[in-house]
Amino acid sequence: MNAATEHLDQYTFTDFSKLRFSPKFVAESLQISTQTLKAIEKDNDLTIDRIRGPVGVRSYSLADIFRIAAIRRQNGNTKGLGRQITISTYIPKGGTAKTTTTCNTGILSALAGFKTLIIDNDPQADVSSMLGYDPDQTTEELAELGLPVDRAVEGHLGNLMRLGSTFPPMDLEQVIKKPFGEDGPHLIPAFDSLDDMDMVLRNAQGADFRYSLFIERARQGKVPHCDLSSYDVIIMDNAPSGTMLSRNSLAAADFLLCPIRMDKFSFRALSRLAFKINDMSQDFGRAPEIIAIPTMYIRNRPRIQANLARLSELFPGKVTEQQLFHSEDYSKSLEDGVPLALWKQGSENSLGAFRKVFDEVIDRAKSVLEKSK
Structure with a gap:
């Protein structure tokens, strides 16, 4: 293990792009229901990743969440x-x-x-x-x-x-x-x-x-x-x-x-x-x-x-x-x-x-x- 690797082991780094969130957390963060969240995705042709499995639960990135927040503002769903x-x-x-x-x-x-x-x-x-x-x-x-x-x-x-x-x-x-x-x-x-x-x-x-x-x-x-x-x-x-x-x-x-x-x-x-x-x-x-x-x-x-x-x-x-x-x-x-x-x-x-x-x-x-x- 070289010095750079040792330093990296002690280095706190969070890759925000890899964080994923459930529909419930996203809806709570945006103060809407999960049904409204799903409707926004459908109406705006948003593609949200899904967790592999029998059901395929939607999994949101931070970019997805903030994009939905911006869309709600653009559509007049939130007051300025x-x-x-x-x-x-x-x-x-x-x-x-x-x-x-x-x-x-x-x-x-x-x-x-x-x-x-x-x-x-x-x-x-x-x-x-x-x-x-x-x-x-x-x-x-x-x-x-x-x-x-x-x-x-x-x-x-x-x-x-x-x-x-x-x-x-x-x-x-x-x-x-x-x-x-x-x-x-x-x-x-x-x-x-x-x-x-x-x-x-x-x-x-x-x-x-x-x-x-x-x-x-x-x-x-x-x-x-x-x-x-x-x-x-x-x-x-x-x-x-x-x-x-x-x-x-x-x-x-x-x-x-x-x-x-x-x-x-x-x-x-x-x-x-x-x-x-x-x-x-x-x-x-x-x-x-x-x-x-x-x-x-x-x-x-x-x-x-x-x-x-x-x-x-x-x-x-x-x-x-x-x-x-x-x-x-x-x-x-x-x-x-x-x-x-x-x-x-x-x-x-x-x-x-x-x-x-x-x-x-x-x-x-x-x-x-x-x-x-």
């Missing part, structure tokens, strides 16, 4: 949002499930029929890794390991914004990743050099809102090399530190997802966030709508119930009714290299709860957009 929205996931504290929230919200958004883009704003590139990419290996190193070279990350947001000369300019087609095919969520990945964006933004004119202006122009199709006008939902993952990139991300967002641990509640961190949003409203005349998500929730624990009550007092009317429960499913799905939203073993307390939270987020977004008309 009315306009594009940008979501930022942020809380000034680590270990609160920000990346998990971003990744799974992005996947569920695509399953709901929204064309979705995930932007990794964190130099640690955790959401890029969760979606199957390796920010630490070059294409040559991956080839040596016998792994797909398209798992390498060679461009990020800095290459697309084209501020100064720190990063070589790249087009969206050179940077974008599509882990589950064309109809699944797309990704602008990250790797460690994104850390230099803090200095780049500080040196730029209009440093606090330069990213916001870029995203807004790209959403309108006014950035030829980075046209984001086709996306319904853009969701950004951020580092917990108060970097210029994170601050810019908040300024760019319509909605701010805040996953907040109930077992390690930090009133000080939440107070800082509330002050930051208030300052942003005063400085820029706008601020993202907060949607707070209680995580690591355990029923019938007085301390956790007290923390939930304090959270609701700090952000009245902005806390999801559904909590994300403490569950081993999150770590187990990561061990399998599959995001929870696509993990077949997910339970009602993990996957079921996350689906309900996502539905609340979308309903909240639609309500806010309707009021703003």
